[in-house]
Amino acid sequence: MPFEWILALRFLREGRMQTALIMAGTTVGVAVIIFITSLMNGLQASLATRTLSTQAHITVRAPDEAPTPVLARTGDSAVLAHLEPRVQRLRSIDQWAGVDRALALLPHVVDVSPIATGSGFAFRGNASKSIALMGVIPERYARIVRIADKLTAGQFRIAPGEALVGIELAKDLGAAVGDRIRIVSSESREDVFRISGIFDLGVKDLNRRWVIMPLRSAQSLLDLSGGVTHLDLTVDDIFLAEAVASRITSQTGLTAESWMAINTQLLTAFKNQTMTTRTVRLFLVLIVALGIASVLVVSVVQKQREIGILRAMGASPRRIMKVFLIQGGVVGGSGALLGSGLATLMVYGASFALRQDDGSPLISGRIETSYYLTAAAVALLTGLLAAVAPARRAAKMDPVEAIRYG
Amino acid sequence: MADILRLEAVSKSYNVGTPIEVEVLHAIDLALSAGEFAALIGPSGSGKSTLLHLIGLLERPTAGRMLIAGQEIDALDEARMTELRGRTLGFVFQFHHLLPEFTALENVMMPTLIEAGRYSRAMRERGKWLLGKVGLGDALDKKPSALSGGMQQRVAIARALAMNPPLVLADEPTGNLDSHTADDVFALLREFNREEGSAFLIVTHDPRLAARCDRRVELMDGRILTNAV
Numbered sequence: 030m031p032f033e034w035i036l037a038l039r040f041l042r043e044g045r046m047q048t049a050l051i052m053a054g055t056t057v058g059v060a061v062i063i064f065i066t067s068l069m070n071g072l073q074a075s076l077a078t079r080t081l082s083t084q085a086h087i088t089v090r091a092p093d094e095a096p097t098p099v100l101a102r103t104g105d106s107a108v109l110a111h112l113e114p115r116v117q118r119l120r121s122i123d124q125w126a127g128v129d130r131a132l133a134l135l136p137h138v139v140d141v142s143p144i145a146t147g148s149g150f151a152f153r154g155n156a157s158k159s160i161a162l163m164g165v166i167p168e169r170y171a172r173i174v175r176i177a178d179k180l181t182a183g184q185f186r187i188a189p190g191e192a193l194v195g196i197e198l199a200k201d202l203g204a205a206v207g208d209r210i211r212i213v214s215s216e217s218r219e220d221v222f223r224i225s226g227i228f229d230l231g232v233k234d235l236n237r238r239w240v241i242m243p244l245r246s247a248q249s250l251l252d253l254s255g256g257v258t259h260l261d262l263t264v265d266d267i268f269l270a271e272a273v274a275s276r277i278t279s280q281t282g283l284t285a286e287s288w289m290a291i292n293t294q295l296l297t298a299f300k301n302q303t304m305t306t307r308t309v310r311l312f313l314v315l316i317v318a319l320g321i322a323s324v325l326v327v328s329v330v331q332k333q334r335e336i337g338i339l340r341a342m343g344a345s346p347r348r349i350m351k352v353f354l355i356q357g358g359v360v361g362g363s364g365a366l367l368g369s370g371l372a373t374l375m376v377y378g379a380s381f382a383l384r385q386d387d388g389s390p391l392i393s394g395r396i397e398t399s400y401y402l403t404a405a406a407v408a409l410l411t412g413l414l415a416a417v418a419p420a421r422r423a424a425k426m427d428p429v430e431a432i433r434y435g
Numbered sequence: 436m437a438d439i440l441r442l443e444a445v446s447k448s449y450n451v452g453t454p455i456e457v458e459v460l461h462a463i464d465l466a467l468s469a470g471e472f473a474a475l476i477g478p479s480g481s482g483k484s485t486l487l488h489l490i491g492l493l494e495r496p497t498a499g500r501m502l503i504a505g506q507e508i509d510a511l512d513e514a515r516m517t518e519l520r521g522r523t524l525g526f527v528f529q530f531h532h533l534l535p536e537f538t539a540l541e542n543v544m545m546p547t548l549i550e551a552g553r554y555s556r557a558m559r560e561r562g563k564w565l566l567g568k569v570g571l572g573d574a575l576d577k578k579p580s581a582l583s584g585g586m587q588q589r590v591a592i593a594r595a596l597a598m599n600p601p602l603v604l605a606d607e608p609t610g611n612l613d614s615h616t617a618d619d620v621f622a623l624l625r626e627f628n629r630e631e632g633s634a635f636l637i638v639t640h641d642p643r644l645a646a647r648c649d650r651r652v653e654l655m656d657g658r659i660l661t662n663a664v
């Protein structure tokens with residue numbers, strides 16, 4: 030082991046109480062940084078996952094039709110009177126089959142599901158309810174929204190002439206699995222479906238309005254003749270959804286909305302949380318840095334004579350400086366190591382302590398490797414930087430002063 | 436014999452260029468041959484320690500020429516001076532200045548460790564041998580705090596000799612010891628001088644000890660008074 034390391038480690042070892050305290054401080058600092066980061070990201074991910082269990086990550090549809098200016102003529106000149114947003118008709122995506130294939134090839138896109146959707150009414154006996162028709166290809170839609178997991182009655186099976194309805198709609202209509210309902214679309218076409226299953230998506234509005242039926246049935250009810258109105262997408266990293274959506278828009282000219290754009294409130298909440306954790310982390314780093322620096326400064330002052338004598342024995346200022354930098358690095362590094370261990374325990378414990386309504390863990394007990402690496406790098410760097418001032422002070426110390434007035 | 440040390444008109448002033456500028460050493464001429472055993476004596480404040488610090492390359496002279504082991508000091512930068520100091524000079528101070536975190540043996544090996552960068556077997560052997568010579572063969576692994584003042588000073592002497600330096604500088608090495616212990620420590624210095632051939636320049640207030648040196652250099656008010664051999 031080189032001279033500088035021998036000295037640094039011995040100084041730390043013999044500094045017992047000081048070293049123990051500052052290492053404990055650094056350890057706790059690192060652990061808390063990893064812990065709150067994991068907790069926050071875990072909470073956000075679980076919240077996002079819950080939100081997204083009934084939503085596509087990205088929804089692609091035909092672009093809105095441009096509003097047509099209404100011109101009012103007065104004499105010779107035409108004045109732009111007002112712009113009236115056009116009532117948006119149901120419009121299918123041009124060449125959707127090609128778009129479907131192209132989207133599936135985009136990076137990060139996992140699944141694509143074509144959907145024909147529009148509004149209508151459901152009738153049973155003398156009850157009638159306003160509904161949203163959801164025409165899907167069952168196997169493909171199931172990969173976007175796990176309807177099968179959300180059935181309260183019946184089966185996930187949508188053969189021609191069959192439909193799934195939400196639990197609220199079933200109640201409103203007084204219908205059960207096996208019952209028939211009549212559906213009239215906004216295009217005034219009608220069809221009869223047998224209820225094959227009843228789902229509960231956990232969102233009242235969807236449970237009250239959604240009727241999931243075969244794509245073909247919806248297409249003919251909505252007069253779409255083979256077209257689809259939407260393509261629902263999932264991506265491999267939900268927080269990349271917005272980026273993928275803008276890429277789709279710029280490449281295809283279609284309107285692509287990510288879940289992030291739709292759930293702006295949720296995203297704002299996420300951003301604020303992230304800001305908060307970032308601030309907390311920054312202060313933790315500062316406190317750890319100040320702690321390390323102050324302990325080292327005290328140590329330099331205490332070791333004034335020894336530094337003088339080391340200089341007299343031929344140790345250069347540079348090497349003295351290194352001795353103290355190493356101490357900072359070692360404190361930071363071991364704090365990172367111990368802190369990672371502590372954080373692992375804390376996150377593991379939290380995964381048991383924090384539960385969702387249904388009893389499943391709110392966060393996973395695992396910490397991403399990148400958090401460990403980041404925390405380790407930050408701690409090491411903090412230790413080194415915190416040691417710079419004390420180390421320079423040690424290097425500048427006049428050996429004669431130390432010896433003469435020892 | 437060749438001079439291990441040569442000073443020509445060396446002066447040292449403090450606070451140069453300020454109203455409190457003071458010249459502590461005035462045009463000192465001094466030469467020390469290899470293997471010489473000299474005492475540096477003089478009243479308090481006469482500049483003994485200052486002279487030792489100059490020779491020890493811990494401070495630079497304000498004027499004059501200084502050669503150590505044939506090396507012109509003026510020509511050396513800080514790094515080369517540090518290197519020369521480590522190789523050529525051994526120090527023994529009044530307050531022994533051992534490193535409290537290290538054992539006696541580790542303290543003795545420290546100058547060699549600084550020079551070589553890492554421990555070696557030879558270093559350890561020499562350290563043990565030196566500590567054996569100063570009568571501390573069974574205190575190798577003791578920390579300084581577990582040793583008496585006299586024992587600590589003997590460790591410091593062993594340390595000063597670790598690199599087998601051609602010149603050992605000692606500033607009142609017995610100043611803190613009772614007269615019996617002081618005699619022992621002094622005898623040790625003498626013994627190393629004879630056996631290892633290092634030259635010694637020893638600051639002392641004790642006329643008895645000064646009388647036992649080959650030569651006495653007397654300082655008075657920053658000037659050399661006698662250079663008696």
Ligand SMILES: Nc1ncnc2c1ncn2[C@@H]1O[C@H](COP(=O)(O)OP(=O)(O)OP(=O)(O)O)[C@@H](O)[C@H]1O
Nearest residue numbers: 449450457459477478479480481482483484485486
């Ligand atoms: N850094 C300094 N600035 C100003 N004056 C100094 C400085 N260092 C030493 N002196 C002065 O130089 C003179 C010589 O001091 P020095 O310590 O060399 O004397 P000494 O002979 O070793 O004395 P003692 O026997 O008490 O140890 C003293 O008057 C002291 O006050």
Ligand SMILES: [Mg+2]
Nearest residue numbers: 483484485606
């Ligand atoms: Mg003195």
